Protein backbone atom coordinates (compact mmCIF):
# COMPACT_ATOMS: atom_id res chain seq x y z
CA UNK A 1 0.00 0.00 0.00
CA UNK A 2 1.34 3.45 -0.82
CA UNK A 3 2.01 6.00 1.90
CA UNK A 4 -0.61 8.63 2.66
CA UNK A 5 0.07 11.86 0.79
CA UNK A 6 0.54 15.32 2.23
CA UNK A 7 0.69 18.57 0.25
CA UNK A 8 2.55 21.29 2.13
CA UNK A 9 1.79 24.90 1.23
CA UNK A 10 4.02 27.08 3.45
CA UNK A 11 2.74 30.36 1.97
CA UNK A 12 4.00 33.75 3.10
CA UNK A 13 5.61 35.58 6.02
CA UNK A 14 6.16 33.28 8.99
CA UNK A 15 4.35 30.45 7.11
CA UNK A 16 7.59 28.92 5.75
CA UNK A 17 9.33 29.47 9.12
CA UNK A 18 6.78 27.52 11.15
CA UNK A 19 6.32 24.91 8.41
CA UNK A 20 10.06 24.10 8.49
CA UNK A 21 9.52 22.94 12.09
CA UNK A 22 6.52 20.83 11.09
CA UNK A 23 8.68 19.11 8.46
CA UNK A 24 11.12 18.08 11.18
CA UNK A 25 8.22 16.61 13.17
CA UNK A 26 6.87 14.75 10.12
CA UNK A 27 10.35 13.27 9.56
CA UNK A 28 10.53 12.26 13.22
CA UNK A 29 7.28 10.28 12.97
CA UNK A 30 8.60 8.61 9.79
CA UNK A 31 11.89 7.57 11.41
CA UNK A 32 10.65 6.70 14.88
CA UNK A 33 7.02 5.62 14.53
CA UNK A 34 6.94 4.10 11.05
CA UNK A 35 4.48 6.76 9.88
CA UNK A 36 5.72 7.53 6.40
CA UNK A 37 4.07 10.21 4.29
CA UNK A 38 4.60 11.10 0.64
CA UNK A 39 5.22 14.80 1.09
CA UNK A 40 5.13 17.34 -1.72
CA UNK A 41 5.42 21.10 -1.43
CA UNK A 42 3.94 23.91 -3.50
CA UNK A 43 3.11 27.61 -3.52
CA UNK A 44 0.10 29.53 -2.22
CA UNK A 45 -0.66 33.19 -1.52
CA UNK A 46 1.84 35.91 -2.31
CA UNK A 47 4.54 33.29 -2.94
CA UNK A 48 2.38 31.83 -5.73
CA UNK A 49 1.53 35.30 -7.07
CA UNK A 50 5.24 36.13 -7.35
CA UNK A 51 5.81 33.10 -9.62
CA UNK A 52 2.47 32.46 -11.36
CA UNK A 53 0.78 35.88 -11.23
CA UNK A 54 -2.08 34.41 -9.17
CA UNK A 55 -2.41 33.31 -5.55
CA UNK A 56 -3.12 29.66 -6.40
CA UNK A 57 -2.35 27.97 -9.72
CA UNK A 58 -4.84 25.50 -11.22
CA UNK A 59 -2.13 22.82 -10.97
CA UNK A 60 -1.75 23.37 -7.22
CA UNK A 61 -5.53 23.38 -6.80
CA UNK A 62 -5.71 20.04 -8.64
CA UNK A 63 -2.96 18.58 -6.43
CA UNK A 64 -4.82 19.72 -3.30
CA UNK A 65 -7.89 17.82 -4.53
CA UNK A 66 -5.87 14.62 -4.95
CA UNK A 67 -3.85 14.36 -1.73
CA UNK A 68 -4.97 12.86 1.56
CA UNK A 69 -4.40 16.14 3.40
CA UNK A 70 -3.10 19.66 2.85
CA UNK A 71 -0.98 21.49 5.45
CA UNK A 72 -0.96 25.27 5.02
CA UNK A 73 1.25 27.83 6.78
CA UNK A 74 -0.17 31.32 6.30
CA UNK A 75 -0.82 33.77 3.49
CA UNK A 76 -0.73 37.53 3.03
CA UNK A 77 1.49 40.47 3.73
CA UNK A 78 1.89 44.21 3.12
CA UNK A 79 3.73 43.62 -0.17
CA UNK A 80 0.44 42.43 -1.66
CA UNK A 81 -1.90 45.01 -0.10
CA UNK A 82 -2.38 46.99 -3.30
CA UNK A 83 -3.07 44.05 -5.60
CA UNK A 84 -6.41 43.74 -7.31
CA UNK A 85 -8.86 42.01 -4.91
CA UNK A 86 -9.02 38.84 -7.04
CA UNK A 87 -5.23 38.44 -6.90
CA UNK A 88 -4.75 38.95 -3.17
CA UNK A 89 -2.99 36.10 -1.31
CA UNK A 90 -6.07 35.47 0.82
CA UNK A 91 -8.05 34.56 -2.32
CA UNK A 92 -5.77 31.54 -2.77
CA UNK A 93 -6.68 30.25 0.68
CA UNK A 94 -10.39 30.94 0.16
CA UNK A 95 -10.31 29.10 -3.19
CA UNK A 96 -8.81 26.03 -1.51
CA UNK A 97 -11.51 26.07 1.17
CA UNK A 98 -14.33 26.58 -1.33
CA UNK A 99 -13.27 24.17 -4.07
CA UNK A 100 -12.34 21.41 -1.60
CA UNK A 101 -15.71 22.13 0.04
CA UNK A 102 -14.21 22.20 3.54
CA UNK A 103 -17.36 23.23 5.31
CA UNK A 104 -16.44 22.29 8.87
CA UNK A 105 -13.57 24.22 10.43
CA UNK A 106 -12.54 22.92 13.85
CA UNK A 107 -10.71 25.47 15.97
CA UNK A 108 -9.87 24.09 19.40
CA UNK A 109 -8.79 26.45 22.16
CA UNK A 110 -6.98 24.62 24.89
CA UNK A 111 -5.11 26.27 27.73
CA UNK A 112 -1.97 24.32 28.57
CA UNK A 113 -1.39 24.33 32.35
CA UNK A 114 2.03 25.91 31.97
CA UNK A 115 0.48 28.91 30.20
CA UNK A 116 -2.48 29.50 32.52
CA UNK A 117 -0.59 32.33 34.18
CA UNK A 118 0.21 33.87 30.86
CA UNK A 119 -3.28 34.59 29.55
CA UNK A 120 -4.44 38.18 29.77
CA UNK A 121 -7.31 36.78 31.86
CA UNK A 122 -7.08 35.59 35.47
CA UNK A 123 -5.64 32.11 35.87
CA UNK A 124 -8.77 30.50 37.36
CA UNK A 125 -10.85 31.71 34.39
CA UNK A 126 -8.68 29.89 31.82
CA UNK A 127 -6.91 27.03 33.68
CA UNK A 128 -8.05 23.70 32.24
CA UNK A 129 -9.92 25.35 29.38
CA UNK A 130 -10.67 22.99 26.48
CA UNK A 131 -13.27 24.23 24.01
CA UNK A 132 -13.89 23.56 20.34
CA UNK A 133 -15.26 26.14 17.93
CA UNK A 134 -16.84 24.70 14.79
CA UNK A 135 -16.85 27.43 12.17
CA UNK A 136 -18.86 26.99 8.96
CA UNK A 137 -16.21 27.70 6.33
CA UNK A 138 -17.55 27.66 2.78
CA UNK A 139 -20.55 29.97 2.80
CA UNK A 140 -22.05 32.97 4.55
CA UNK A 141 -20.90 36.51 3.97
CA UNK A 142 -17.48 35.34 2.75
CA UNK A 143 -18.99 33.93 -0.44
CA UNK A 144 -22.58 35.26 -0.78
CA UNK A 145 -23.70 37.11 -3.91
CA UNK A 146 -24.20 39.93 -4.75
CA UNK A 147 -20.84 41.28 -3.67
CA UNK A 148 -18.58 44.04 -4.86
CA UNK A 149 -18.08 47.79 -4.91
CA UNK A 150 -20.63 49.50 -7.13
CA UNK A 151 -21.50 53.04 -8.26
CA UNK A 152 -24.76 54.26 -6.78
CA UNK A 153 -25.71 57.81 -7.69
CA UNK A 154 -22.69 59.95 -7.00
CA UNK A 155 -21.00 57.63 -4.55
CA UNK A 156 -19.87 54.03 -4.27
CA UNK A 157 -21.42 51.28 -2.21
CA UNK A 158 -19.64 48.18 -0.87
CA UNK A 159 -21.79 45.06 -0.75
CA UNK A 160 -21.37 41.63 0.80
CA UNK A 161 -24.22 39.23 1.32
CA UNK A 162 -24.82 36.87 4.20
CA UNK A 163 -26.44 33.83 2.59
CA UNK A 164 -27.03 30.38 4.05
CA UNK A 165 -29.02 27.50 2.63
CA UNK A 166 -30.65 25.01 4.97
CA UNK A 167 -28.35 22.23 3.76
CA UNK A 168 -25.24 24.34 4.43
CA UNK A 169 -26.37 25.01 7.98
CA UNK A 170 -27.40 21.41 8.43
CA UNK A 171 -24.05 19.85 7.51
CA UNK A 172 -22.09 22.26 9.69
CA UNK A 173 -24.48 21.61 12.58
CA UNK A 174 -24.25 17.87 12.10
CA UNK A 175 -20.47 17.91 12.30
CA UNK A 176 -20.70 19.95 15.52
CA UNK A 177 -23.22 17.53 17.06
CA UNK A 178 -21.01 14.56 16.10
CA UNK A 179 -18.07 16.24 17.84
CA UNK A 180 -20.20 17.07 20.87
CA UNK A 181 -21.16 13.39 21.12
CA UNK A 182 -17.45 12.47 21.29
CA UNK A 183 -16.78 15.18 23.89
CA UNK A 184 -19.01 16.41 26.71
CA UNK A 185 -22.35 16.36 24.88
CA UNK A 186 -22.81 20.10 25.19
CA UNK A 187 -23.24 22.39 22.18
CA UNK A 188 -23.83 26.14 22.00
CA UNK A 189 -24.91 27.63 18.67
CA UNK A 190 -24.14 31.31 18.07
CA UNK A 191 -25.83 33.65 15.57
CA UNK A 192 -27.76 36.90 15.62
CA UNK A 193 -31.32 35.69 15.16
CA UNK A 194 -32.43 38.95 16.77
CA UNK A 195 -31.32 41.02 13.75
CA UNK A 196 -30.60 38.64 10.84
CA UNK A 197 -32.97 36.38 8.92
CA UNK A 198 -30.04 34.07 8.20
CA UNK A 199 -29.66 33.83 11.98
CA UNK A 200 -33.32 32.85 12.37
CA UNK A 201 -32.87 30.08 9.81
CA UNK A 202 -29.59 29.04 11.44
CA UNK A 203 -31.25 28.64 14.82
CA UNK A 204 -34.21 26.75 13.34
CA UNK A 205 -32.05 24.27 11.41
CA UNK A 206 -29.61 23.67 14.28
CA UNK A 207 -32.59 22.97 16.56
CA UNK A 208 -34.01 20.54 13.99
CA UNK A 209 -30.71 18.66 13.65
CA UNK A 210 -30.48 18.65 17.44
CA UNK A 211 -33.61 16.49 17.64
CA UNK A 212 -31.46 13.68 16.20
CA UNK A 213 -29.01 14.07 19.09
CA UNK A 214 -31.22 14.03 22.20
CA UNK A 215 -28.21 13.33 24.42
CA UNK A 216 -26.58 16.62 23.47
CA UNK A 217 -27.54 19.60 25.59
CA UNK A 218 -28.12 22.33 22.97
CA UNK A 219 -28.19 26.04 23.77
CA UNK A 220 -28.39 29.16 21.59
CA UNK A 221 -26.68 32.48 22.16
CA UNK A 222 -26.45 35.75 20.25
CA UNK A 223 -22.92 35.98 18.92
CA UNK A 224 -22.16 39.34 20.55
CA UNK A 225 -23.12 37.92 23.93
CA UNK A 226 -21.05 34.85 22.98
CA UNK A 227 -17.96 37.04 22.55
CA UNK A 228 -18.55 38.57 25.96
CA UNK A 229 -19.17 35.17 27.60
CA UNK A 230 -15.99 33.77 26.02
CA UNK A 231 -14.02 36.36 27.94
CA UNK A 232 -16.17 36.35 31.10
CA UNK A 233 -16.48 32.61 31.70
CA UNK A 234 -15.10 30.54 28.81
CA UNK A 235 -15.29 27.22 30.65
CA UNK A 236 -19.11 27.29 30.44
CA UNK A 237 -18.64 26.15 26.80
CA UNK A 238 -17.61 22.84 25.32
CA UNK A 239 -18.44 22.87 21.59
CA UNK A 240 -19.54 26.09 19.87
CA UNK A 241 -20.99 26.10 16.34
CA UNK A 242 -21.26 29.31 14.39
CA UNK A 243 -21.16 30.83 10.92
CA UNK A 244 -18.14 31.79 8.84
CA UNK A 245 -17.66 35.41 9.93
CA UNK A 246 -18.65 35.05 13.59
CA UNK A 247 -16.40 31.97 13.72
CA UNK A 248 -13.47 33.96 12.37
CA UNK A 249 -13.82 36.62 15.05
CA UNK A 250 -14.76 34.35 17.96
CA UNK A 251 -11.82 32.01 17.29
CA UNK A 252 -9.28 34.84 17.42
CA UNK A 253 -10.92 35.89 20.67
CA UNK A 254 -10.65 32.33 22.01
CA UNK A 255 -6.99 32.26 20.97
CA UNK A 256 -6.06 34.80 23.60
CA UNK A 257 -7.59 32.60 26.29
CA UNK A 258 -4.80 30.14 25.56
CA UNK A 259 -2.05 32.73 25.85
CA UNK A 260 -1.17 33.45 22.23
CA UNK A 261 -2.51 33.31 18.70
CA UNK A 262 0.66 31.33 18.04
CA UNK A 263 -0.89 28.37 19.91
CA UNK A 264 -4.11 27.79 17.96
CA UNK A 265 -4.36 25.04 15.32
CA UNK A 266 -7.26 24.25 13.01
CA UNK A 267 -8.67 21.48 10.86
CA UNK A 268 -10.92 22.19 7.88
CA UNK A 269 -12.87 19.11 6.93
CA UNK A 270 -15.21 18.21 4.10
CA UNK A 271 -17.04 15.12 2.88
CA UNK A 272 -15.34 11.70 2.90
CA UNK A 273 -13.24 10.86 -0.16
CA UNK A 274 -13.29 7.47 -1.93
CA UNK A 275 -10.72 6.15 0.58
CA UNK A 276 -12.96 7.10 3.51
CA UNK A 277 -10.74 9.96 4.69
CA UNK A 278 -12.38 13.37 4.81
CA UNK A 279 -11.21 16.06 2.43
CA UNK A 280 -8.96 18.03 4.72
CA UNK A 281 -6.69 21.01 5.15
CA UNK A 282 -4.84 21.81 8.37
CA UNK A 283 -3.55 25.28 9.19
CA UNK A 284 -2.74 27.47 12.17
CA UNK A 285 -5.39 30.08 13.00
CA UNK A 286 -2.81 32.87 12.88
CA UNK A 287 -1.71 34.78 9.79
CA UNK A 288 1.62 35.58 8.19
CA UNK A 289 2.67 37.95 11.03
CA UNK A 290 4.61 40.45 8.90
CA UNK A 291 5.75 42.27 12.05
CA UNK A 292 7.97 39.35 13.09
CA UNK A 293 8.75 37.69 9.75
CA UNK A 294 12.37 36.67 9.19
CA UNK A 295 13.40 37.21 12.82
CA UNK A 296 13.13 33.63 14.11
CA UNK A 297 10.51 34.80 16.60
CA UNK A 298 7.45 32.93 15.33
CA UNK A 299 5.89 30.33 17.60
CA UNK A 300 5.62 27.12 15.56
CA UNK A 301 3.27 25.37 18.02
CA UNK A 302 -0.02 26.30 16.26
CA UNK A 303 1.29 24.80 13.03
CA UNK A 304 2.71 21.72 14.77
CA UNK A 305 -0.60 21.20 16.62
CA UNK A 306 -2.32 21.45 13.22
CA UNK A 307 -0.24 18.46 12.11
CA UNK A 308 -1.36 16.67 15.31
CA UNK A 309 -4.95 17.33 14.19
CA UNK A 310 -4.06 15.81 10.78
CA UNK A 311 -2.79 12.68 12.55
CA UNK A 312 -6.07 12.47 14.46
CA UNK A 313 -8.70 13.45 11.89
CA UNK A 314 -7.17 12.29 8.58
CA UNK A 315 -4.91 9.40 9.50
CA UNK A 316 -6.68 7.79 12.45
CA UNK A 317 -3.56 8.14 14.59
CA UNK A 318 -5.12 9.58 17.73
CA UNK A 319 -2.45 8.03 19.95
CA UNK A 320 0.39 9.56 17.96
CA UNK A 321 -1.43 12.91 17.95
CA UNK A 322 -1.63 12.60 21.73
CA UNK A 323 2.11 11.84 21.85
CA UNK A 324 2.85 15.03 19.94
CA UNK A 325 0.49 17.11 22.10
CA UNK A 326 2.08 15.66 25.25
CA UNK A 327 5.56 16.54 23.95
CA UNK A 328 4.42 20.15 23.45
CA UNK A 329 2.88 20.19 26.93
CA UNK A 330 6.17 18.93 28.41
CA UNK A 331 8.25 21.55 26.61
CA UNK A 332 5.95 24.30 27.88
CA UNK A 333 6.02 22.83 31.40
CA UNK A 334 9.83 22.91 31.21
CA UNK A 335 9.58 26.66 30.66
CA UNK A 336 10.64 26.76 27.00
CA UNK A 337 9.06 29.89 25.51
CA UNK A 338 9.03 31.71 22.21
CA UNK A 339 8.83 35.49 22.54
CA UNK A 340 5.01 35.64 22.22
CA UNK A 341 4.73 33.48 25.37
CA UNK A 342 7.14 35.40 27.55
CA UNK A 343 5.69 36.68 30.77
CA UNK A 344 8.41 35.81 33.24
CA UNK A 345 11.14 38.32 33.66
CA UNK A 346 14.64 36.98 33.18
CA UNK A 347 13.52 34.12 30.90
CA UNK A 348 15.24 34.24 27.53
CA UNK A 349 13.00 33.44 24.56
CA UNK A 350 13.94 30.59 22.25
CA UNK A 351 13.82 30.90 18.48
CA UNK A 352 11.34 29.19 16.17
CA UNK A 353 13.78 26.40 15.36
CA UNK A 354 14.88 25.98 18.98
CA UNK A 355 11.23 25.45 19.93
CA UNK A 356 10.97 22.82 17.17
CA UNK A 357 14.13 21.11 18.44
CA UNK A 358 12.84 21.12 22.03
CA UNK A 359 9.64 19.38 20.88
CA UNK A 360 11.73 16.82 18.96
CA UNK A 361 13.77 16.14 22.10
CA UNK A 362 10.55 15.62 24.11
CA UNK A 363 9.31 13.25 21.39
CA UNK A 364 12.58 11.31 21.65
CA UNK A 365 11.98 10.91 25.37
CA UNK A 366 8.46 9.60 24.71
CA UNK A 367 9.58 6.37 23.03
Ligand SMILES: NC(=O)c1ccc[n+]([C@@H]2O[C@H](COP(=O)([O-])OP(=O)(O)OC[C@H]3O[C@@H](n4cnc5c(N)ncnc54)[C@H](O)[C@@H]3O)[C@@H](O)[C@H]2O)c1
Nearest residue numbers: 074075076077261262285286287288289291292298299340
Ligand atom coordinates in the same frame (compact mmCIF):
# COMPACT_ATOMS: atom_id res chain seq x y z
N1 LIG B 1 -4.91 31.65 7.60
C1 LIG B 1 -4.15 32.64 7.15
O1 LIG B 1 -3.31 32.45 6.29
C2 LIG B 1 -4.33 34.00 7.73
C3 LIG B 1 -4.99 34.20 8.94
C4 LIG B 1 -5.07 35.51 9.46
C5 LIG B 1 -4.48 36.57 8.76
N2 LIG B 1 -3.86 36.31 7.57
C6 LIG B 1 -3.16 37.37 6.85
O2 LIG B 1 -1.92 37.63 7.54
C7 LIG B 1 -1.56 39.01 7.36
C8 LIG B 1 -1.31 39.65 8.72
O3 LIG B 1 -2.55 39.70 9.43
P1 LIG B 1 -2.70 40.12 10.96
O4 LIG B 1 -1.50 40.91 11.37
O5 LIG B 1 -4.03 40.69 11.11
O6 LIG B 1 -2.75 38.74 11.76
P2 LIG B 1 -1.57 37.77 12.22
O7 LIG B 1 -2.20 36.55 12.78
O8 LIG B 1 -0.61 37.55 11.10
O9 LIG B 1 -0.80 38.56 13.39
C9 LIG B 1 -1.46 39.13 14.51
C10 LIG B 1 -0.46 39.31 15.66
O10 LIG B 1 -0.16 38.03 16.22
C11 LIG B 1 1.23 37.75 16.15
N3 LIG B 1 1.39 36.34 15.76
C12 LIG B 1 0.67 35.66 14.85
N4 LIG B 1 1.11 34.42 14.73
C13 LIG B 1 2.16 34.29 15.56
C14 LIG B 1 3.05 33.22 15.87
N5 LIG B 1 2.95 32.02 15.30
N6 LIG B 1 4.03 33.45 16.77
C15 LIG B 1 4.14 34.65 17.38
N7 LIG B 1 3.32 35.71 17.13
C16 LIG B 1 2.34 35.52 16.23
C17 LIG B 1 1.78 38.68 15.07
O11 LIG B 1 3.16 38.93 15.26
C18 LIG B 1 0.88 39.88 15.21
O12 LIG B 1 1.38 40.73 16.20
C19 LIG B 1 -2.71 39.64 6.56
O13 LIG B 1 -2.32 39.67 5.21
C20 LIG B 1 -3.88 38.69 6.79
O14 LIG B 1 -4.82 38.70 5.75
C21 LIG B 1 -3.75 35.07 7.06
Ligand SMILES: CC(C)[C@H](C(=O)O)[C@@H](O)C(=O)O
Nearest residue numbers: 075076090093094248285287
Ligand atom coordinates in the same frame (compact mmCIF):
# COMPACT_ATOMS: atom_id res chain seq x y z
C1 LIG C 1 -6.85 35.15 5.83
C2 LIG C 1 -8.33 35.09 5.95
C3 LIG C 1 -8.94 34.76 4.62
C4 LIG C 1 -8.80 34.08 7.00
C5 LIG C 1 -10.31 34.22 7.20
O1 LIG C 1 -10.84 35.33 7.30
O2 LIG C 1 -10.96 33.18 7.23
C6 LIG C 1 -8.16 34.14 8.38
O3 LIG C 1 -8.49 35.27 9.10
C7 LIG C 1 -8.51 32.89 9.16
O4 LIG C 1 -8.97 33.01 10.30
O5 LIG C 1 -8.27 31.79 8.64
Ligand SMILES: [Mg+2]
Nearest residue numbers: 248249252285
Ligand atom coordinates in the same frame (compact mmCIF):
# COMPACT_ATOMS: atom_id res chain seq x y z
MG1 LIG D 1 -9.09 34.84 11.13
